[in-house]
Amino acid sequence: MAGFAYFPHTEEDIRVMLDRIGVRSLDDLYSDVPADFVYKGEYDLPSALSEQQVRDFFDNLGKQNTSLKVFVGQGAYDHYVPAVIPYITSRSEFLTAYTPYQCEISQGTLRYIFEWQSMICRLTGLDVANASMYDGPTAAAEALRMSVACTRKRNKVVVSTKLQQNVLDVVKTYLKYPDIELVFAWDVLEELGPDVAGVLVPSICRHGVIQDLTGMADAVHAAGALLIEYCDPSALAVLKTPAEWGADIAVGDGQSLGIPLCYGGPYVGFMACRQEYMRKLPGRIVGQSVDKSGKRCYVLTLQAREQHIRREKATSNICSNESLMALWCTVYLSLMGPEGLRKVNELSCAGAHYLYDELLKTGRFEEAFPGRPFLKEFCLKPLVPVDVLQQKLLDAGFFAALELDGYVTFCVTERRTKEEIDELVNVVKGIGL
Amino acid sequence: MRYYDKLIFDLSHPGRTGYSLPSDFACGQVSCSDLPENLLRRSALDLPEVSEVDVVRHYTNLSQMNFGVDTGFYPLGSCTMKYNPKINEEIASHPAFAGLHPLQPAETVKGAQAVIDGLDASLAVITGMKHFTFLPCAGAHGELTGLMLMREYHLAKGDTARTKVIVPDSAHGTNPASAAVCGLEIVEVKSGADGLVDVESLKPLLGPDIAGIMMTNPNTLGLFERQIGEIARLVHECGGLLYYDGANMNPLLGKVRPGDMGFDIMHLNLHKTFSTPHGGGGPGSGPVGVGERVLPYLRIPRTSGFHGNFGVMMRAYAYILMLGRENVKMAGPLATLSANYIKESLKDCYKLPILTVCKHEFVFDGLVNDGAREGKAGATTLDVAKRLLDYGFHAPTIYFPLLFHQAIMIEPTETESLETLDSFIEVMRRIAAEAAEDPDILHGAPHNAPIGRPDETAAARNPILKA
Numbered sequence: 001m002a003g004f005a006y007f008p009h010t011e012e013d014i015r016v017m018l019d020r021i022g023v024r025s026l027d028d029l030y031s032d033v034p035a036d037f038v039y040k041g042e043y044d045l046p047s048a049l050s051e052q053q054v055r056d057f058f059d060n061l062g063k064q065n066t067s068l069k070v071f072v073g074q075g076a077y078d079h080y081v082p083a084v085i086p087y088i089t090s091r092s093e094f095l096t097a098y099t100p101y102q103c104e105i106s107q108g109t110l111r112y113i114f115e116w117q118s119m120i121c122r123l124t125g126l127d128v129a130n131a132s133m134y135d136g137p138t139a140a141a142e143a144l145r146m147s148v149a150c151t152r153k154r155n156k157v158v159v160s161t162k163l164q165q166n167v168l169d170v171v172k173t174y175l176k177y178p179d180i181e182l183v184f185a186w187d188v189l190e191e192l193g194p195d196v197a198g199v200l201v202p203s204i205c206r207h208g209v210i211q212d213l214t215g216m217a218d219a220v221h222a223a224g225a226l227l228i229e230y231c232d233p234s235a236l237a238v239l240k241t242p243a244e245w246g247a248d249i250a251v252g253d254g255q256s257l258g259i260p261l262c263y264g265g266p267y268v269g270f271m272a273c274r275q276e277y278m279r280k281l282p283g284r285i286v287g288q289s290v291d292k293s294g295k296r297c298y299v300l301t302l303q304a305r306e307q308h309i310r311r312e313k314a315t316s317n318i319c320s321n322e323s324l325m326a327l328w329c330t331v332y333l334s335l336m337g338p339e340g341l342r343k344v345n346e347l348s349c350a351g352a353h354y355l356y357d358e359l360l361k362t363g364r365f366e367e368a369f370p371g372r373p374f375l376k377e378f379c380l381k382p383l384v385p386v387d388v389l390q391q392k393l394l395d396a397g398f399f400a401a402l403e404l405d406g407y408v409t410f411c412v413t414e415r416r417t418k419e420e421i422d423e424l425v426n427v428v429k430g431i432g433l
Numbered sequence: 434m435r436y437y438d439k440l441i442f443d444l445s446h447p448g449r450t451g452y453s454l455p456s457d458f459a460c461g462q463v464s465c466s467d468l469p470e471n472l473l474r475r476s477a478l479d480l481p482e483v484s485e486v487d488v489v490r491h492y493t494n495l496s497q498m499n500f501g502v503d504t505g506f507y508p509l510g511s512c513t514m515k516y517n518p519k520i521n522e523e524i525a526s527h528p529a530f531a532g533l534h535p536l537q538p539a540e541t542v543k544g545a546q547a548v549i550d551g552l553d554a555s556l557a558v559i560t561g562m563k564h565f566t567f568l569p570c571a572g573a574h575g576e577l578t579g580l581m582l583m584r585e586y587h588l589a590k591g592d593t594a595r596t597k598v599i600v601p602d603s604a605h606g607t608n609p610a611s612a613a614v615c616g617l618e619i620v621e622v623k624s625g626a627d628g629l630v631d632v633e634s635l636k637p638l639l640g641p642d643i644a645g646i647m648m649t650n651p652n653t654l655g656l657f658e659r660q661i662g663e664i665a666r667l668v669h670e671c672g673g674l675l676y677y678d679g680a681n682m683n684p685l686l687g688k689v690r691p692g693d694m695g696f697d698i699m700h701l702n703l704h705k706t707f708s709t710p711h712g713g714g715g716p717g718s719g720p721v722g723v724g725e726r727v728l729p730y731l732r733i734p735r736t737s738g739f740h741g742n743f744g745v746m747m748r749a750y751a752y753i754l755m756l757g758r759e760n761v762k763m764a765g766p767l768a769t770l771s772a773n774y775i776k777e778s779l780k781d782c783y784k785l786p787i788l789t790v791c792k793h794e795f796v797f798d799g800l801v802n803d804g805a806r807e808g809k810a811g812a813t814t815l816d817v818a819k820r821l822l823d824y825g826f827h828a829p830t831i832y833f834p835l836l837f838h839q840a841i842m843i844e845p846t847e848t849e850s851l852e853t854l855d856s857f858i859e860v861m862r863r864i865a866a867e868a869a870e871d872p873d874i875l876h877g878a879p880h881n882a883p884i885g886r887p888d889e890t891a892a893a894r895n896p897i898l899k900a
Contacts, residue, residue: 004756004760004763005518005755006515006516006518006708006755006756006760006847006848007760007763007764007767007847007848008848008849008850008851008853009767009770009847009850009851013850013851014767014770016851017770017771017773017774017851018770020774020777020778021770021773021774021777021790022777023773023790026766026767026769026770027766028790029766029769029770029773029790029792030657030688030689030766030769031790032656032657032659032789032790033657033659033688033689034659034661034662036662036693037661037662037689037693037694038688038689039561039687039688039689039690039693042758043558043559043687043758043761043762044558044758045555045558045559045753045757045758045761046754046757046758047757047758047759048754048755048756048757048758048759048760049754049755049757051520051755053754054520054524054751054754054755055520055523055524057754058524058527058529058530058747058751059527059529061529061544061545061547061548062527062528062529062530062544063529063544064543064544064547065529065530065533065541065542065543065544065545066537066540066541066542067528067529067532068534068537068541070532070534072534072536074536075535075738075739076534076535076536076739078532078534080454082451082452082453084451084485084488084489086526087489088488088489088492088493088496090522091492091493091496092501092502092503092504093496093497093499093500093501093503093504094496094499094501094712094713095501095503095517095522095710095712095713096501096502096503096504096517096710096711097499097500097501097502097711097712097713098507098509098512098514098711098713098714098827099711099713099714100713100714101509101828101830102500102818102819102822102827102828103884103887104819104822104879104882104883104884104885104886104887105434105498105499105500105822105827105879105882105883106498106499106500106713107436107495107498107499107883107884108495108496108497108498108499108713109499109713109714111440111495111498112492112495113713114440114898114899114900115440115441115442115900117898117899118440118442118899118900119480121899122478122479122480123478125476127899128898128899129898129899131714132715134570134571134574134715134737135570135737135738135739136738137737137738138570138574138736138737138738145614166735166738166739167738169735170735170736170737170738172735173581173734173735173736174736176581177580177581177584177615177616177617178614178615178616179616210468210469210472212469212471212472214471236474236478237474237478238465238468238473238474239472239473239474240471240472240473240474240475241474241476244474244475244476253738260531260532261531261532261533261534261535262530262531262533262743262744263530263533263534263535263542263545263739263740263743264535264738264739264740264741264743265535265570265716265737265738265739265740265741265742265743265744265745266570266715266716266742266743266744266745267738268716278896278898284714285896285898286898287892287893287896287897287898288892288897288898289887289888289889289891289892289897290887290888290891291884291885291886291887291888292885292886292887292888293885295436295438295884295885296438297884297887299887299889299892301889301892301893301896301898302893302896303893304893308606308607308610309606310610311606311609311610311613311619312609312610312612312613312619313613314609314610314613314614315613315614316610316614317573317574317576317577317607317610317611317613317614318571318573318574319571319572319573319607320571320572320573320704320711320714320715320717321571321714321715322570322712322715322716323712323713323714323715323716324710324712324713324715324716325712325715325716327492327713330441331488331492333480333481334441334451334480334481334483334488334491335451335452335483335485335488336451336452336480337449337450337451337452337480337481337482337483338477338478338479338480338482339450339452339482340450340451340452340454341478341480342465342478343452343454344454345465346464346465347454347455347460349463349464349465349468350460350461350462350463350464351460353460353461353463354460354461354463355460357461373468373469373472375465375468390538394538394541399534399536399537399538399541402536412460414454414455417459418459418460421460
């Protein structure tokens, strides 16, 4: 066998090992596999590439992608990524560890998860957060299931159609198979009733409008249900928190906390809730304790909630989550601090409103939701053909004006410069009415 | 490893910052404070205020209390802690991919689509499945997606009566949980004395209410389910489907394809079999593959927000290209060689409940001589695990599978050298000797880790879950 970088075995090693086992060949190790199932073909795969060839391969594929200036959000935001983060998250001790089962040699992982939980609590204002979920949409779906587990004899959930499309799609998928009734509604309050366990609403709607949830929690609670708020954690630096709105559970995607777009993943979901629902929270939770000598330490705790203990009685099956991406966000929030995160919002907000005004001035759009407040994402009603608009923008290197419900949506983060915005507006001006 | 006591919050000092953003508002003057008052946050945001160097040192210090595959041998059963090649990391952060928005038009993401298609085709070849969906972000997420496909298959035929799924008693804990979450009732099938699914026990369970069976093969004892052909025939005959839990796929690389064994749906853990790093508990990727029967339904379940964990897929594809056909087929046999070598080298010190050849992993049932004597408790599996930490190894999976009370589940993988395996064997033997001599040495372990054993009961009774 020719040497291969990831397999240390020499011919001699293999011989020594086979002798110890008492078999003659590697094939003998598969003597328990019925002959019919032993694969005798040759995998239709390319021959091994060298490392440089692999680099070249992906360089070439990369050339088939078009690098665009991103002016769309819809759940994936092109925020600035501090240089520190990838250096920290690529440290082998974090990157190549498993779930922290052996806490004595996993204090690094356990400590940052505890910090992440703490930061999510501080952002949302809620009492308890878990170690992370796969992404925002799955966190939303799990929160709805959780609301059913938190209430008695209630088996219906109400989901606002103001949520982003991928949240609606995932929620619909997750709730299709278990015996939970799912109702979509533009006005969720109209659907409240004695069988409703949970109500899911966004803090910023799919069209970018910041939602005024005044009275929402009271109405939901009066009906005996839980209020679940889907929020952008970055925006929580400036917007009213789920706790301040009276929500019981907050979920969302941590991607806006400095995670690269990376064609949609890996991102990270978060979930936080009020203290009283702590024992229904899915996923892993890290708690603080002391070791035998009294040293502060961190452990996976409240495991009686988890799937591997509850097995068929489980209400969630999540185990591996997005730990390293939670670290990513934790480092991001540490670097940003309260001022930095606020500034990200100020710059995005200023840029978005500038683009909004400039686009309206072109005469190629009408307001979609006049007077409604937005932060970094908004919709306009196009007065020019959408396909022409999109193609012109694309040709000029912009990903913008994604079609949504008969409108087009834009998003501006602090990464976008005034020059880029002006250039985009100029492209729009060049489109004939 | 060095104990370090701080949380990032402990380092906070008002006025310090670690960010670098443009200083002025180039784009006009609209501020967040111009938004309606009642939409704005009222409470102060108590995030740490620290400098960049504070952040770097803090997390570097944290990392030094962690053990990873790059630190040392990590024989965690059913977790396939193989070496994570570094080229994969470089590829995953390639700027031509990292900046792609998931909703970009198809003509601008042809390279990304080529990665997905190339990985799909490679996995199909390796597993004997037709196609994969990459939406699942972890193994359990793959199980859930796969079971949804199982339900779609039956529902499409108008068959609503199939609400039960058979799960062996040796199954990974996620199997019954995934089934429950998918609205399926679990029927457990017992293992025989040989550790394999007992076909005679299976037969009476089969009927018109069975959606399918979930199996991992080799099973969690590391044993190949020899009767899989008969099981597949029986399950299909009753109208059910076979789900393959790919957590144990590694030993089959190059040797056996789940599709050929009759499985209709399967998931893979790219973070196990295809070398992507575990990241302390994710991000993983749990693509689900299907055979002919289930292919029409593959795109129905939308189980994550965009295209799945694309960055993880990049790593797995790079790994397959590095290995090529000639090395992919060696991974399974070499992993199996390592496992059998350890098993044979330790079976005189640790109880081996099942003697036959294993695949990528095997299970001991505690020490042969745990040192128990008058007035002194013997050393348990937990004690052995903790003592291993003192000697610079990660512990195996313990107390799983549930079939054995003192289970120690060892999976060495193909990336470990004979010297590494020998030093592990030597340490395991030394620990067995220590236990026989004085189990208290083990009871007190670990002695050299950053912390000793924690008070887990106190942590659960009085939970402190945030700073």
